[in-house]
Amino acid sequence: MMTSTQQRSQTRRQRVLDAALIVFANHGYGDSAIDEIARASDTSKGGLYFHFPSKQALFLALLDEASAALLRRVERSMAGVTDPLERGDAALREVLHVFGGHRLLARLLLIEALGAGKEFSTKINDLHAAFAALIAECLDEAISLGRIPPHDTQTAAYAWYGAVNHVVLRWLMTGEPRRLEETYPALRSLLLYGVTGAPAEQES
Amino acid sequence: MMTSTQQRSQTRRQRVLDAALIVFANHGYGDSAIDEIARASDTSKGGLYFHFPSKQALFLALLDEASAALLRRVERSMAGVTDPLERGDAALREVLHVFGGHRLLARLLLIEALGAGKEFSTKINDLHAAFAALIAECLDEAISLGRIPPHDTQTAAYAWYGAVNHVVLRWLMTGEPRRLEETYPALRSLLLYGVTGAPAEQES
């Protein structure tokens, strides 16, 4: 049970994280000033430093939270879907849905976290690896079920995620297409059947 | 005909660009000091500023040069290949080959240029768009030849490039696989046939 003091502390901590998302996602890590985040969280610089020991730690905490939120939602959308390929499909839909609804989250994870320096690579690596594991698991299960032929599921999983990411990136940087989720059919088709398309329906 | 003074000037300009690639690719744009680039090019800071009016201009010139070199090589590898799908295949091989042989180039274009700030988005957008156009052209031609079914070639082209990029990214950040070009078969298969694999030979 939390005392009200602890609650207020948590609230403020969250306010800082919220502001940090906005500021970091808009200016990038290097061009974001602690001052601005403090101002945006209605806190003083000293207050911010009470909750986070350094700018780096704040950014890492933000990446942690953002990655975890994204993964949680994707995992939940996959839970309960028994067919492995449909599970991958659910992941695809959810990624597009989440990023499509959280432009800032997308900017943070796909753009700003990358160029922020080696200190953060690990975090981003972890996220990529977690996603790849999620997808690779689907593929491996599909293979073991004989639904798809065996292949290098590691590389395929990374490629799968990269394809999605890059489409999100285009949306972030050019604004096209207007609604990110419009890309779902094309992505689904490419990932399932490649550019050569679905196999001709049997029974010609 | 060039005077020897002009020749030395060009040489020095190139030395600066070479050093800039190394420094920017290793530390990122924000964490690279002009001082360090000057030192690495065996030049004075003032000398560097004689050739490039600002840090930003230097980075942009480097991005220009790197993008152009990459595109040139990929386009050359596609030239003369008549079959559109084989042309895409050639592009895939060449991208893996170039990046596999130029880790710094890969870091610069895939990692550091992204997070360096809005001023550089345009340049990176241009590169992405140029690649997408190259691939979309292959796909469109393949469609018009009846080799593959019609679909959203824009999105597919971005996804195609994104899949490749992300595999390169894994290689850059984790070192796996040891030789980037090992990913070629898996990527080729995924892009052509998706995760469901090549259609069973038809035996017409």
Add this chain to the structure above:
Amino acid sequence: MMTSTQQRSQTRRQRVLDAALIVFANHGYGDSAIDEIARASDTSKGGLYFHFPSKQALFLALLDEASAALLRRVERSMAGVTDPLERGDAALREVLHVFGGHRLLARLLLIEALGAGKEFSTKINDLHAAFAALIAECLDEAISLGRIPPHDTQTAAYAWYGAVNHVVLRWLMTGEPRRLEETYPALRSLLLYGVTGAPAEQES
């Protein structure tokens, strides 16, 4: 009521202004380094920038303060003197007295502020205009009282102030005369009666 923190902050702000007067007046605006002003105020560079957003702003604040102080003293010396010509006389005495006692203030306002660039012209213009207005007011009143004949009081007022300034300038640059206030009789006579001297007493 001020907290002691705020008090110390005000103190430090004033220390910076004091040091700025010394440094700017001795080296001129362009040749004064912010570092030196910081050192002279027993402050860090960052501390200085906390109180003044730029070198220019610091110089402007200093000009503001110095101009206001000078004007305030001259206006006070004129207050309560009913005869307009005696009021002008009081202004003359006070200007010589203030500048004679504040060599740095004189250097700042008469020498360094002029050549510091167009950004500061406005400030100096304002000071000149305020002085001219003060004098022109005396002259206009004297005219309306019939004490002196009507003439171009604007130009006369600027000339009046210019005559004084230039004598101060000589004192600043050559050190002559030793005590600036020695110039009072000659200036008074020139301004009142010109080089042709006082009219022969009328003995009505």
Add this chain to the structure above:
Amino acid sequence: MMTSTQQRSQTRRQRVLDAALIVFANHGYGDSAIDEIARASDTSKGGLYFHFPSKQALFLALLDEASAALLRRVERSMAGVTDPLERGDAALREVLHVFGGHRLLARLLLIEALGAGKEFSTKINDLHAAFAALIAECLDEAISLGRIPPHDTQTAAYAWYGAVNHVVLRWLMTGEPRRLEETYPALRSLLLYGVTGAPAEQES
């Protein structure tokens, strides 16, 4: 007799001085770049340094030339005028005439030369002293002729010149009055008779 090579050298030297007047008068000493003067004189930086050993030397040469030209014209206008007070009057008219027709010269001598640093004070002092000597000589002669009563001619001469300067300054900084020479009557009256005006015409 000059060889054509020497002539060309003199020409170029003069071109540099002409450009320097424009650039220094417009930006001030500190904010003028040697580069810009070189460009404005259709010369290279190295070429400029052939004629003048340093920026300081160039500025000094320019001040020398400008001061000498001004003094020469004023002295010529006074030559041949026998009445000492009319000689002062001629000087006044000529100063207003020269500055009124050479805004850049006026800026250079009255504004930019002052704040340019201690190195140039001597030059400006010399100019002021020369002017004061010119005026003081008139006054002394007028006194010895009994035309005006004896007084501190040194201070009066400086004040005389300062009054004129300040009116020129107002014209430079505010643009008023439109034609500088319009200030002549007011200045003449002030300098001759002071603010109390011409002695009442005899025979009232």
Add this chain to the structure above:
DNA sequence: AATGAATGAGCGTTCATTCAT
């Protein structure tokens, strides 16, 4: 817990001057 004044290392940029050609 929170404030905000203060610190100081570090950076991008400028520019008078030099010098090989």
Add this chain to the structure above:
DNA sequence: TATGAATGAACGCTCATTCAT
């Protein structure tokens, strides 16, 4: 004589971090 590439010291300013209150 003249060119312009090169030098390097110096400067204004920023900002993550600290700390007295």
